[in-house]
Amino acid sequence: SDTVITNLLSAAPYIGTDLVQWIWGGFSVDNATLTRFFTFHFILPFLIAGASMIHLLFLHQTGSSNPTGLNSNPDKIPFHSYYSYKDIFGFAILLAFLATLSTFTPNILGDPDNFTPANPLVTPPHIKPE
Helix, strand or coil: CHHHHHHHHHHCCCCHHHHHHHHHCCCCCCHHHHHHHHHHHHHHHHHHHHHHHHHHHHHHHHCCCCCCCCCCHHHCCCHHHHHHHHHHHHHHHHHHHHHHHHHHCCCCCCCHHHHCCCCCCCCCCCCCCC
């Protein structure tokens, strides 16, 4: 699947094949490619979280802009206490629901085929040799 997705970049004019080879780290998907993808998928959430924190810091310092130019300070309510407690309460309700679901009915969302005993001598009918 990595080959198919990264080959889409080869459609870029002039730089497509060089871009694909640079992302792959060679001429085909190899250990270097998988290492790069793993590193990218590990670091990207931290970069997004950091950018979000910086965004919230700047937003907290300067305040949001008002396109009408009117002072909207009287209409504001503090984020911490009201929204923080509301979010924590919602998270606790969701966590309790999921814990109850996974504890008392763990197979409610499962596929019935998962309970069919495996037979190594019979190939399932939906699998066709190529």
